[in-house]
Amino acid sequence: MPKDKVALVTGVSRGIGRAVVLALAAAGARxxxxxxNREGTESLVEELxxxxxxxxxxxxxxxxxxDVERVFSEATAAFGRIDILVNNAGINRDGLLxxxxxxxxxxxxxxxxxxxxxxxxxxxxxxxxQRYGRIINIxxxxxxxxxxxxxxxxxSKAGLFGLTKxxxxxxxxxxxxxxxxxxxxxxxxxxxxxxxxxxxxLLGQIPMERFGxxxxxxxxxxxxxxxxxxxITGQILGVNGGMYM
Ligand code: NAD
Numbered sequence: 631m632p633k634d635k636v637a638l639v640t641g642v643s644r645g646i647g648r649a650v651v652l653a654l655a656a657a658g659a660r661x662x663x664x665x666x667n668r669e670g671t672e673s674l675v676e677e678l679x680x681x682x683x684x685x686x687x688x689x690x691x692x693x694x695x696x697d698v699e700r701v702f703s704e705a706t707a708a709f710g711r712i713d714i715l716v717n718n719a720g721i722n723r724d725g726l727l728x729x730x731x732x733x734x735x736x737x738x739x740x741x742x743x744x745x746x747x748x749x750x751x752x753x754x755x756x757x758x759x760q761r762y763g764r765i766i767n768i769x770x771x772x773x774x775x776x777x778x779x780x781x782x783x784x785x786s787k788a789g790l791f792g793l794t795k796x797x798x799x800x801x802x803x804x805x806x807x808x809x810x811x812x813x814x815x816x817x818x819x820x821x822x823x824x825x826x827x828x829x830x831x832l833l834g835q836i837p838m839e840r841f842g843x844x845x846x847x848x849x850x851x852x853x854x855x856x857x858x859x860x861x862i863t864g865q866i867l868g869v870n871g872g873m874y875m
Pocket of ligand 1: 640641642643644645646647664665666667690691692693718719720721741745768769770771812813814815816817818819820821
């Protein structure tokens with residue numbers, strides 16, 4: 631990846647987002663780190679600066695249109711361009727369908743799907759003018775398979791596939807690619823809270839017999855973010871140890 635590329639990643643304070651930022655920085659990108667958690671976002675940027683990477687921290691909630699507008703104006707004021715957008719910010723509010731509250735449905739769809747839409751719309755304007763861009767949406771294997779107790783989360787992650795493919799078609803002629811990465815079960819704070827019995831059952835469904843790491847996902851993102859992969863668009867790249875094929 632050439633040194634001048636600017637990557638904007640959302641949900642960076644921990645887990646997959648943090649690993650994605652570190653992988654893109656290692657590949658030579660300048661970083662705009664967007665997170666809701668001030669401490670985690672700012673400390674990551676300090677870490678990047680200490681290792682010589684140009685980086686900017688922006689505290690924002692991706693589900694809020696005003697916040698997203700501010701993110702993109704601050705990012706372009708600092709760096710003048712945005713080459714890579716990784717829509718990683720995501721939440722879950724699990725519960726069985728019959729007990730799922732409307733506010734839990736709305737909260738998950740607002741962050742996971744609307745947040746990606748708002749960021750993509752803002753980034754697409756800049757990338758179209760540049761005639762260059764890479765947009766990567768972090769979805770999930772459960773968006774492909776479904777999962778009991780996660781109707782809201784799975785709907786949001788399946789929605790990202792429609793967003794990915796439609797935007798890929800719209801932006802292709804501007805040399806902007808749009809792809810999705812669908813991680814399987816990855817060891818992060820989001821999955822730490824699962825009961826041991828559930829973890830065991832899940833492992834039984836994974837041909838590789840291990841959970842993934844945030845670095846496994848980051849490597850797939852870095853691949854799709856590279857200049858050399860510019861003929862890949864509208865695709866879903868699974869990072870799931872063979873759990874879903
Ligand atoms: P995580 O909870 O550890 O990290 C999520 C990050 O997003 C946090 O830094 C959080 O502060 C941030 N965030 C949440 N809401 C936000 C908002 N409104 N605005 C800005 N930032 C916000 O989760 P993770 O496991 O690292 O997951 C990252 C992404 O990968 C999510 O989209 C998740 O759905 C997806 N994913 C995770 C797994 C897994 O097994 N961990 C599997 C498939 C997909």
